[in-house]
Amino acid sequence: MxxxxxxxxxxxxxxxxxxxxxxxxxxxxxxxxxxxxxxxxxxxxxxxxxxxxxxxxxxxxxxxxxxxxxxxxxxxxxxxxxxxxxxxxxxxxxxxxxxxxxxxxxxxxxxxxxxxxxxxxxxxxxxxxxxxxxxxxxxxxxxxxxxxxxxxxxxxxxxxxxxxxxxxxxxxxxxxxxxxxxxxxxxxxxxxxxxxxxxxxxxxxxxxxxxxTFVPITFWDALDHWAITSIIRLQDNDLIYGYNNSYEPNRSLTRAEFLAMMDRIFYFTSDKSPENEQETHEPLDNLSDDQNTPISEEETESTQENDLSDQDNRNHEQNNSNTDLNETNEKESTSVLSSKFDSNKQTKIETNDFKDLSTDHWAFEIIQEAVNKGYILGYPDETIRPNEPISRAEVSVIFNRIWNENEMTATEETFSYEDVSEEKWYAESIYLLKELSLLNGITESTFGPERNMTRAELAVMVDRFLY
Ligand SMILES: [Zn+2]
The missing domain is CATH 3.40.630.40 (Zn-dependent exopeptidases)
Incomplete structure (x- = not known):
């Protein structure tokens, strides 16, 4: 007994x-x-x-x-x-x-x-x-x-x-x-x-x-990948999940997957109750949350500490109208992002408005919150394209919006990529991430801003950021 x-x-x-x-x-x-x-x-x-x-x-x-x-x-x-x-x-x-x-x-x-x-x-x-x-x-x-x-x-x-x-x-x-x-x-x-x-x-x-403590191998397809050490570390910390024993490291990261990862490290869906998580689960998605994993006390604590949004629902609208959203958009995103994103939609958008985002989408809550907080904008044709690839430039800019509350800026000396000139809407973000050694170029002299971000590249970036 x-x-x-x-x-x-x-x-x-x-x-x-x-x-x-x-x-x-x-x-x-x-x-x-x-x-x-x-x-x-x-x-x-x-x-x-x-x-x-x-x-x-x-x-x-x-x-x-x-x-x-x-x-x-x-x-x-x-x-x-x-x-x-x-x-x-x-x-x-x-x-x-x-x-x-x-x-x-x-x-x-x-x-x-x-x-x-x-x-x-x-x-x-x-x-x-x-x-x-x-x-x-x-x-x-x-x-x-x-x-x-x-x-x-x-x-x-x-x-x-x-x-x-x-x-x-x-x-x-x-x-x-x-x-x-x-x-x-x-x-x-x-x-x-x-x-x-x-x-x-x-x-x-x-x-x-x-x-x-050993987490068994699930990502057999990533075993001899250059990013495997980061992938393992993120997996051990419950930040990435495999499906069918694969991680697909070289596959393009989708916009929904990227936002899900950002939410996992910045907790911007602050009202993350188990029911809400349930809705965000999409078993076919490699990056999706494992709903069976309980949130430990440690995680709960860190949620409170690290929650950049640090607000409850009642404050959402207020925050949207006066903090990072407007500042960020004014400074860097309007000019060129608007060629891709609709800059007129900077005010609060109901994600129900997006033609291609149904409430059934595994990342619906996350995307909605990201839009509400001004991290991403819709396209002029009223789509948000959750399952489409996200470019390395977009990742840099959105990451910066979510994380860079102190508005750190890059120093001029690092402005050296042949394919990222100073006046580009993404230049500041890209060079800042380069300076912080979070996201490097694809070669010494090029960044590849228009290239799709891969899932391996994101794993390494997040690994460098967290550990
Ligand atoms: Zn022996």
């Missing part, structure tokens, strides 16, 4: 701290060595294979209790070759692989925990990685870092950091893979820890906690 109560409280805490918790993982745990291969021998007589197996079984129990699926490469003291471990793992269709070891060093004073992963930036000619693994580096590294952090946090071992190394089980698989060196059997203090059942349990909790 007591245990049950604790479990419930624990789950509640997890739910708040890790919104991704709801996602059950399939994990392969590999207890290093075994059978005829004892691994390292401890100063206190411990055999590495026994320690590895015990910690692996503990990790399995913890993860299974938390609702994850765990597969062990071995559950007893048997010998399995490295090749067979990887072959077996590749057949499991799992989310991640963790090999558990204990370390040894000729210098008995060396102690601590480290986590090994395969880093495609430092390939080893003698030990080439599998093709899949060389694209998985960002995922393996993310996993390695969380496991290491949690392990040293729980077990109190010394932090020896991550290690890029082409060890067999970390380089030959087809899923994110790490090898955990829990502690040094060659060090008296570490070996004593590994000897203690309660200390091994702490290590197992740490490893399980780290594993649990």
């Amino acid at each position: 007591e245990k049950c109560k604790h479990t419930i409280i624990f789950l509640m805490i997890l739910f708040v701290v890790f919104p991704n918790y709801a996602q059950a993982l399939k994990v392969v745990i590999d207890a290093g060595h075994g059978g005829k291969d004892p691994g390292a021998l401890g100063v206190n007589g411990l055999k590495e294979k026994d320690v590895n197996l015990d910690i692996s079984l503990k990790v399995r129990n913890i993860l299974e209790e938390r609702g994850h699926e765990v597969i062990l490469t071995r559950e007893s003291d048997i010998y399995i070759s490295l090749q067979d471990r990887v072959k077996f793992t590749n057949q499991q269709n799992a989310d991640l692989f963790v090999s558990i070891h204990a370390n040894a060093h000729h210098d008995p004073s060396v102690k601590g925990s480290l986590v090994i992963y395969y880093n495609n930036q430092y390939p080893d000619e003698d030990y080439p990685a599998s093709k899949a693994m060389s694209t998985l580096t960002p995922y393996s590294r993310t996993l390695a870092q969380s496991v290491l952090n949690e392990l040293i946090g729980e077990a109190g071992t010394k932090d020896l950091g991550l290690m890029s190394k082409a060890v067999y089980v970390a380089r030959m698989g087809s899923i994110p893979s790490i090898l955990v060196e829990t502690a040094f059997l060659s060090n008296e203090e570490d070996a004593a820890k590994l000897f203690e059942e309660s200390e091994r349990q702490k290590m197992a909790i740490g490893i399980a906690n780290g594993v649990e």
Whole structure:
């Protein structure tokens, strides 16, 4: 009964701290060595294979209790070759692989925990990685870092950091893979820890906690994309979502998708109640909100802090008439935006007026709010074209409108793109973003203002802005 109560409280805490918790993982745990291969021998007589197996079984129990699926490469003291471990793992269709070891060093004073992963930036000619693994580096590294952090946090071992190394089980698989060196059997203090059942349990909790923070790969189409690190970071922070295991990084960003992302980081739909979010959901859209993800307390807090609009509904009209809307429009947008947007519609527009925006559109609320706040304008033909691509110039200008409350300006020296002359309506915004290293040119000397913004470009821009 007591245990049950604790479990419930624990789950509640997890739910708040890790919104991704709801996602059950399939994990392969590999207890290093075994059978005829004892691994390292401890100063206190411990055999590495026994320690590895015990910690692996503990990790399995913890993860299974938390609702994850765990597969062990071995559950007893048997010998399995490295090749067979990887072959077996590749057949499991799992989310991640963790090999558990204990370390040894000729210098008995060396102690601590480290986590090994395969880093495609430092390939080893003698030990080439599998093709899949060389694209998985960002995922393996993310996993390695969380496991290491949690392990040293729980077990109190010394932090020896991550290690890029082409060890067999970390380089030959087809899923994110790490090898955990829990502690040094060659060090008296570490070996004593590994000897203690309660200390091994702490290590197992740490490893399980780290594993649990892992967000499984969904964007298989972006794995070897240049923007993958940003894409992963935004995904881990619930800012982007995949659909059908793809992100489509090279696809043109639509106007609705862009505004949805802006809303996700600036919270301009300030009356964001769960019902309203429900309406904005469009399952076919890769950028759309996952309505099953609860808003954690942290997010709620940051909503209040970061909400640039900082107003409730009653103030909307007032704000429209006197703040960023008019100023921004006067300064930069009217001249050229009006060739594309209708500058006469700067006053409040009912989005119902747009011929091509039905209330069923997944981003209806967001677009309506963006129009109300003057972030975007309709076209002269009374359309808003939510599903059409948005250009890099438009992204720059709209981002600036939403974010640049202090009206920072670019310095003259940066006005150097051949295709963005000073008098263009978007020049100021583009050069400001360049100065802040948020959005760079497509080459050193060109920006490509008319080009469609890609989903990868937006991911990198938002990543740079937030992290
Ligand atoms: Zn080992």
